[in-house]
Amino acid sequence: MEKRRDVFQAIADPTRREIIRLLAGNPLNLNAIAENFNQARPTISQHVKFLEESGVIVVKKQGRHRICEAQLTKLVEVAKWVNNYKAFWNTKLDALEDFLDSTKNDKK
DSSP: OOOOOOOOHHHHHHHHHHHHHHHHHEEEEEEHHHSSSSHHHHHHHHHHHHHHHHTTTEEETTTEEEEEEEOOGGGGHHHHHHHHHHHEEEEEEEHHHHHHHHHHHHOO
């Protein structure tokens, strides 16, 4: 049975974020991914497995190689969540700016 992981957990780790960045440009095999890190290949394989389980990447077998490809549509969930808070903070910061402008005018 395949384990499903949360996309937020997938991007929580800097190594996994870097793997996603690498794969966003083009698919790579596991060795090509591992060459970009100062970590053991099994550690990178664990990160790749985590990303696959979260649906952020797809791993396909091609002969003896495992080719990893980004599935960035899963990150839409993250973008929507961030945008909700972006709107909230923009409103709060606009209100703060208005308040600061009004206190500046009061001092004149």
